[in-house]
Amino acid sequence: MPENNKIRVQLQCPMPKLDFDVITLGHGSGGVLTNRLLDSGVFDLLKNDILDERHDGAFLELHGKTAFSTDSFLVSPIFFPGGNIGELAVNGTVNDLAMCGATPKYLSLSFIIEEGLPVKEFWDILVAIKFACEKAGVQIVTGDTKVVEKGKGDKIFVNTSGVGPIHPKANIRxxxxxxxxxxxxxxxxxxxxxxxxxxxxxxxxxxxxxxxxxxxxxxxxxxxxxxxxxxxxxxxxxxxxxxxxxxxxxxxxxxxxxxxxxxxxxxxxxxxxxxxxxxxxxxxxxxxxxxxxxxxxxxxxxxxxxxxxxxxxxxxxxxxxxxxxxxxxxxxxxxxxxxxxxxxxxxxxxxxx
Amino acid sequence: MPENNKIRVQLQCPMPKLDFDVITLGHGSGGVLTNRLLDSGVFDLLKNDILDERHDGAFLELHGKTAFSTDSFLVSPIFFPGGNIGELAVNGTVNDLAMCGATPKYLSLSFIIEEGLPVKEFWDILVAIKFACEKAGVQIVTGDTKVVEKGKGDKIFVNTSGVGPIHPKANIRxxxxxxxxxxxxxxxxxxxxxxxxxxxxxxxxxxxxxxxxxxxxxxxxxxxxxxxxxxxxxxxxxxxxxxxxxxxxxxxxxxxxxxxxxxxxxxxxxxxxxxxxxxxxxxxxxxxxxxxxxxxxxxxxxxxxxxxxxxxxxxxxxxxxxxxxxxxxxxxxxxxxxxxxxxxxxxxxxxxx
Missing domain, CATH: 3.90.650.10 (PurM-like C-terminal domain)
Known part of the structure; x- marks a missing residue:
C-alpha cells in the first residue's frame, strides 16, 4: 500500500480497542467471542445494507447471465511488498469474475484463522479488504469465521467467492x-x-x-x-x-x-x-x-x-x-x-x- | 453413510488408478499435477455442463431474488460416524441457503489440502460430495484446489459457497x-x-x-x-x-x-x-x-x-x-x-x- 494510503487508513480505520490481542479458538465458536470479534468493528468496517441483515446468507437481486467464482488464498507471508492476503483475496475473485466478462458485484468472505494470530494483523487484513472492495466496486455480503488450533493452520487462510452479471456485450469462451x-x-x-x-x-x-x-x-x-x-x-x-x-x-x-x-x-x-x-x-x-x-x-x-x-x-x-x-x-x-x-x-x- | 450406499458408491465410483497415492504440494501448483489430479476423475465425478467449461468462473442464469452463502469446514476428524467433511460441506451451505427461503442450485467448492493427504481419503470425500449434491439437487459449478505444506494445515479444509433463487412465497427475515x-x-x-x-x-x-x-x-x-x-x-x-x-x-x-x-x-x-x-x-x-x-x-x-x-x-x-x-x-x-x-x-x- 502506498504511504499516503497507509496514513488514510490509519485515520479512517483506527483499530478498535479490544480486551484481547490475539485470536483464540473461542473466536471461532459461533458464540459470544465470535460475536464480540465481529461486533468490535468488523461489521462496521465492511458495512452495507445486505451484510447488515446478518442472516445465514445474503439476499441479492440478480438478473440473467451471472458469473460465479471461488478461490482460497494461503499466500505466505501474509504481508508482502505491494499488499497482503486481504486485498489479494478480493482482487483474485474480482479478477476471475472479470475474466468471465462479468461486473463483479457481491463477494463472500471466509476466514480460517490459526489460533494466536495477532488481532492487529487481522485488522490490517480487514482494512485492506475494505479498500480493495471499494476500489473494485464490490460488497462483502456474507461471511464465515473459523479458528483452528496452533499448528493446524498457518496464520490465516482466506476464501472469497463472488457473483456478478455478465456484460451484455461479452461473449468469453x-x-x-x-x-x-x-x-x-x-x-x-x-x-x-x-x-x-x-x-x-x-x-x-x-x-x-x-x-x-x-x-x-x-x-x-x-x-x-x-x-x-x-x-x-x-x-x-x-x-x-x-x-x-x-x-x-x-x-x-x-x-x-x-x-x-x-x-x-x-x-x-x-x-x-x-x-x-x-x-x-x-x-x-x-x-x-x-x-x-x-x-x-x-x-x-x-x-x-x-x-x-x-x-x-x-x-x-x-x-x-x-x-x-x-x-x-x-x-x-x-x-x-x-x-x-x-x-x-x-x-x-x-x-x- | 448407510451400508447399502457404501456398496453403491464402490460400484459406481471406483477410485481412479493414479501414479501417486498422497497429495503433494505440486497438486496445488495450478500446473501439470493439478490438472492430472482433476482430470484423473474429479471432473468426471462432479460432471455437469457448467463445470465442463472449466473457465475462471461459472456461467449461470439467475433471475430475481437470490440467496448467497459461504462456509468453511474444518471438522476434525474428517471422517466421523454418519458422514465426512465432504457431505458436511455440501449440506452446510445447502442448509444456509434453505434457511434464507431459497432453493439451493449452484455451489462452489474450494479445497485447502495438507500435503500428505492420502488420495483415497480425498476420493472418499469427493464421492460423498457427489452424492450429497445429488440428494440436495445442487451442482458444483466452479472450484479451487490448493495445497499447504505438512504441518501448515490439517488434512483438508473445505469451503463451499452457494447461490439459489428465493422461493416466491418466502419472506424470511x-x-x-x-x-x-x-x-x-x-x-x-x-x-x-x-x-x-x-x-x-x-x-x-x-x-x-x-x-x-x-x-x-x-x-x-x-x-x-x-x-x-x-x-x-x-x-x-x-x-x-x-x-x-x-x-x-x-x-x-x-x-x-x-x-x-x-x-x-x-x-x-x-x-x-x-x-x-x-x-x-x-x-x-x-x-x-x-x-x-x-x-x-x-x-x-x-x-x-x-x-x-x-x-x-x-x-x-x-x-x-x-x-x-x-x-x-x-x-x-x-x-x-x-x-x-x-x-x-x-x-x-x-x-x-
Missing part, C-alpha cells in the same frame, strides 16, 4: 478462439511471484519488487464495452504463470499458439531476480495481469486502448493463434530459437496466492 | 418475528456434536452416535410452499447450538423467548453422552436440524406437516415469542425452575464443523 487471433498481455510478467520470493529468500535489490495485485475489472469492462465479441477469451495468469495458462488454453481449444519472447514486457529488476533464483518468469504467478485473445482486426485498437489504461501501460501483443501445431505452444526466443512451452510440471513456488 | 409466534424445532438436538466428540474422546455407547448431517432444503421448501409468509424465520443451530442461535435472534430482533426444556427432543444415548462429558446439549452443534419461528395460527399445521417429513419426525414446539423480557431467552426446566439462556461463552467444541 475458449471455443471462440480462432486462427489469426492476436494474444495481448496487459503488462509486466512475474511481479507478484517475485515479490513473494524476494521476501522469502531475504533478497535485496536496488528497490523493492512489489506484487502487481490489483483489480482488473474496470479495465476489462472498458475493453468489452469498446470491442464486445471481438474479445474472444480473457484469462489471468496466476498460479503456474503465463506459460501454464496458455498451454491449458491450447490443449482445451485444440489450437496452436506462437509466442515471441522479445515481446514479453518485464521489469528489469524482476528479470534479474528470476535469473538469480533460476526461475523462468513465464511460470511465475501474476495477480494484476491478464491475457486477451482478440480478433486480428481489432488487435491494434485493443492494444492502444489498453495502453491508455492505468493497468495496461506496458501492454504488448505477445503472439497469435495458428493453424499449425494444434495443442502446442511454441515460443521463438529473442535470438530466434524455438522451444515448446509446457505446463508447470510440479510446484515451483508453493503458497504464492 | 428476523424482523418478521412477532409476539405470539411459536418456535418449532425439526428434530433431536446435539447429535452432530456428540458424534464428533464420541470419536475424539474414544467413547463407546450401546450403539454408535451418528451425526445428523443432511440436506434440509426439500423439507424447508415444502413448508414454504404450504405456509408461505406465515414462516417468519428459519435458522439452523450449528456452531454454538440451539441456545446460542436463539439468544442471537432475541438480541437482534429485541424480542423475548420462552422455552420449555421438557419439550426438547433428544436421543437417549446423546443425552447420556452429554451428561458423561458435562456438556449442555443446548450448546452442542447440529448439522441436520432447523428452528422455525411461525405464526401461532399455523403452528400446529406446520408441526403436523413436519412430522410427516423424513427430516421432521421428532419435531416439537419448544417455545414461543413473548412481549416480556425483550432480548432475553428464558427456559423453564423439566421440574419448573427458570434459567436465563446466554450464548456459548467461549469454545466448547472446537473444529466441530
Amino acid at each position: 475458449v471455443k471462440n478462439i480462432s486462427v489469426g487471433d492476436k494474444i495481448i498481455i496487459s503488462g509486466n510478467v512475474a511481479s507478484h511471484g517475485m515479490a513473494i520470493m524476494s521476501v522469502r529468500e531475504g533478497l535485496e535489490f536496488g528497490s523493492e519488487i512489489k506484487s502487481d495485485t490489483t483489480n482488473l475489472n474496470h479495465t476489462i469492462l472498458r475493453l468489452i464495452e469498446l470491442f464486445g465479441e471481438s474479445i474472444h477469451l480473457l484469462t489471468d495468469p496466476t498460479r503456474g504463470g503465463v506459460a501454464t495458462v496458455l498451454k491449458e488454453i491450447a490443449q482445451s481449444s485444440e489450437i496452436g499458439i506462437d509466442l515471441f519472447q522479445r515481446d514479453f514486457p518485464m521489469d528489469e529488476q524482476v528479470a534479474s531476480a528470476c535469473e538469480l533464483l533460476g526461475l523462468d518468469p513465464l511460470y511465475v504467478a501474476n495477480e494484476g495481469l491478464f491475457i486477451a485473445f482478440v480478433s486480428e482486426s481489432v488487435a491494434d485498437a485493443v492494444l492502444t486502448a489498453l495502453q491508455e489504461d492505468e493497468n495496461g501501460q506496458n501492454a504488448r501483443i505477445i503472439g497469435s493463434v495458428v493453424a499449425e501445431h494444434p495443442k502446442q505452444v511454441i515460443m521463438e526466443s529473442a535470438i530466434g530459437g524455438k522451444r515448446v512451452i509446457s505446463m508447470l510440471p510440479g510446484e515451483q513456488l508453493p503458497r504464492i496466492c | 428476523v424482523k418478521n418475528i412477532s409476539v405470539g409466534d411459536k418456535i418449532i424445532i425439526s428434530g433431536n438436538v446435539a447429535s452432530h456434536g456428540m458424534a464428533i466428540m464420541s470419536v475424539r474422546e474414544g467413547l463407546e455407547f450401546g450403539s454408535e452416535i451418528k451425526s445428523d448431517t443432511t440436506n434440509l432444503n426439500h423439507t424447508i421448501l415444502r413448508l414454504i410452499e404450504l405456509f408461505g409468509e406465515s414462516i417468519h424465520l428459519l435458522t439452523d443451530p450449528t456452531r454454538g447450538g440451539v441456545a446460542t442461535v436463539l439468544k442471537e435472534i432475541a438480541q437482534s430482533s429485541e424480542i423475548g423467548i420462552d422455552l420449555f426444556q421438557r419439550d426438547f427432543p433428544m436421543d437417549e444415548q446423546v443425552a447420556s453422552a452429554c451428561e458423561l462429558l458435562g456438556l449442555d446439549p443446548l450448546y452442542v452443534a447440529n448439522e441436520g436440524l432447523f428452528i422455525a419461528f411461525v405464526s401461532e395460527s399455523v403452528a400446529d399445521a406446520v408441526l403436523t406437516a413436519l412430522q410427516e417429513d423424513e427430516n421432521g419426525q421428532n419435531a416439537r414446539i419448544i417455545g414461543s415469542v413473548v412481549a416480556e423480557h425483550p432480548k432475553q431467552v428464558i427456559m423453564e426446566s423439566a421440574i419448573g425452575g427458570k434459567r436465563v439462556i446466554s450464548m456459548l461463552p467461549g469454545e466448547q467444541l472446537p473444529r466441530i464443523c
